[in-house]
Amino acid sequence: MDVQFFVNGEERTFGGDQRTPLLDVLRGDFRLTGTKSVCRGGFCGACTVLIDGEPVPSCQRPVGLLEGAEITTIEGMAPVGELNLVQQAFLDHDVVQCGMCFPGMVITLTHFLGSNPMPGRAEIKEALAGNMCRCTGYERIVDAVLSICPTEQAEDQPPVPEVSER
Numbered sequence: 493m494d495v496q497f498f499v500n501g502e503e504r505t506f507g508g509d510q511r512t513p514l515l516d517v518l519r520g521d522f523r524l525t526g527t528k529s530v531c532r533g534g535f536c537g538a539c540t541v542l543i544d545g546e547p548v549p550s551c552q553r554p555v556g557l558l559e560g561a562e563i564t565t566i567e568g569m570a571p572v573g574e575l576n577l578v579q580q581a582f583l584d585h586d587v588v589q590c591g592m593c594f595p596g597m598v599i600t601l602t603h604f605l606g607s608n609p610m611p612g613r614a615e616i617k618e619a620l621a622g623n624m625c626r627c628t629g630y631e632r633i634v635d636a637v638l639s640i641c642p643t644e645q646a647e648d649q650p651p652v653p654e655v656s657e658r
C-alpha cells in the first residue's frame with residue numbers, strides 16, 4: 493500500500509515497507525540528506541523535522557503513519573539559495589563545527605522562535621533540551637539565537653546613564 497504526504501510542499505508517494513522510519517525515506521528514497529542520522533533512538537534530535545508544524549525526531553516516526561502529513565525538512569526552511577534567520581545567525585556567529593546537530597537545531601529553534609520570539613537564555617537552553625551537540629558546548633549557539641531576539645539584545649545593552657536636569 494502506498495502512503496502519500498507532502499515534503500517541503502511537494503506531494504510524495506512511498507510504496508515500501510510502512511514501518512520504515514521517515515528518516516530513512518527522506519535520506520534514502522528522496523535524497524534529502526540534510527536531515528541527519530546519528531543515534532537513531534530518539535535521543536539526539538539530529539533527525540528533527542517538522543510534521544504538521546511540530547518538531548519530531550524522524551527516526552522515530554514510521555512512514556505509514558504519515559498519510560496526508562505536511563513535512564518540512566531543513567531543505568525547506570528557506571528558499572533555495574537563502575538562509576532563514578536562525579541559519580544566518582549560526583553563520584554570523586561562526587557556530588557550526590562538525591554540523592551533524594545543526595539541521596535539527598535549526599528546525600527546533602525556528603519552531604521555538606515562532607511561538608516565543610523574545611526568549612531569554614534559559615528558555616533557549618530549555619528549547620534545545622532534545623538537541624544534542626557534541627562539539628560546541630552550546631553557549632555560542634545560545635549567543636547566536638539571542639542576537640536575533642530583540643528583548644535580549646536590549647537587555648545586553650549597557651544601561652543608559654541618567655542625565656541630571658540643570
Ligand code: FES
Nearest residue numbers: 532534535537551
Ligand atoms: S537520529 Fe533521531 S533522535 Fe537521534
Ligand code: FES
Nearest residue numbers: 590593625626627
Ligand atoms: S557541531 Fe558537531 S554535534 Fe554539534
